[in-house]
Amino acid sequence: MNFYLLSVIKAAVVVGVLMLALLYLQWIERRVVARIQVRLGPNRVGPWGLLQPIADSLKLLLKEDLIPPGANKALYVLAPFLAITLSLISISVVPFGPRVTVAGVPTWMQLADLNVGVILILAISSLTVYGVVLAGWASNSKYPLLGALRASAQMISYELPLGLTVAAPLLMSNTLSLRGIVASQAHYYWGFFPAWNVFRGPFPQLIGAAVFTVAAFAETNRVPFDLPEAETELVAGFHTEYSSMKFAGFFMAEYSNMITICCLGTVLFLGGWLPPFPGLDAVPFVGPLFWFLLKTGVLLFIFMWVRATMPRLRYDQLMRFAWSFMFPVAMANLLITALLVAWVG
């Protein structure tokens, strides 16, 4: 089949599924957070409130789209587009499953397997800060500007521990291709214990995975690190002046980034689409895609769980935590992994 046609079809499928996931991730989050906080959550629109996301999207679509008179118009409009475009690009290198044959066409469940896939995700995620920063600056208003300044400092600081913890599993897998990283975890200790990077010798990445998760909260501006949009101090932070679909754009970008970083965590530490026990191939409906979605879902649930339980950090605590705890721990983890990998061979 024509390569370009196949790529377009795959991209359309991924974007479609991702958009649906974004829509319903918000519903799931509201229900989960409500349950944890002993509330009911949205349950009026449709059965169990299942139509709530659609109602919310309609509301946002029909809202008046305002541009503040003092704003830098071009950048003000550009910012949400930039945020959502960048957050959608990085999903293109994530492998969701192994090689499959759909309607007689063999293809990988992945859009592109770059041999620098991991670095591409890090590079694109380091660009996502521009959406936030430009939104805050172009609004020409003090709370958005404060939010933007916080966002840029915070995202630069937490990118460092994130990058360092990502480097450690790369050393063990000896490749930068996300597909290759999953393939390197495809065996079992003693015949049943999965050799995922989080459990795998020579140095199990338990600490690395923990630091990665915390840095991921900060990179996606989630509670307890949602200082750029802290409601209690900054109204709504960097997107205070935005309304209608532009506001929805930031919302979608945040959830899309969350999904991407959870996919990355699944691939790097939890063995991607590999099942936790050998011999599960015969069970119907429990294919590679199921395991990938389950692992990513568990990580996303942790994001929601933390959001429902943790209070927001103060700004100096946030910075001190990044530089005097996260960074040294991630550095030590990388050094020990590197030494052990070199020693074992």
Added chain:
Amino acid sequence: MTAILFVLFAAVAIVCGINVVLRKHPVESALALIGTMASLSVIYLQLGAQFIAAAQVFVYAGAIMVLFTFVIMLVNAGAEEKSRGAWMARLAGGPLLVALIAILGFVVWRAFPGSEGVTFGGYTGGTAENVGRAIFTTYLLPFEITSLLVLIAIVGAVVLGYKELD
């Protein structure tokens, strides 16, 4: 396809490069510079230098330019006033630009006389493995000297910063 992409991103790079100079507001100039770097990285990717392309985005667009924009916003630099420039510059600018382009073209022409030009996809040595091996074997000394220089610059910046505080 590759030719179309190359022309497209080369044009974007040039337009953004010109915009860096022409824009009145520093934030817009910084953004134009990011645009140049991003389109350069696409051209690296087309030439087969995958690692360099990703590093270009990661380091320049993602880290250095974020700091630039951060500082511009922090000092809240406003739009610059446009002067008409010195009469010398206005008079000699055009001819000098033509001369510069001519000299550049001449140098390239003399340095690579028999070159058949660049073929996309002809070079495959741009993977992370190749770059890493080159840095830590062939170019180990220049690499280490460069990192030492960067370290000195950082230490110098810290020293200067402390003086400011006192």
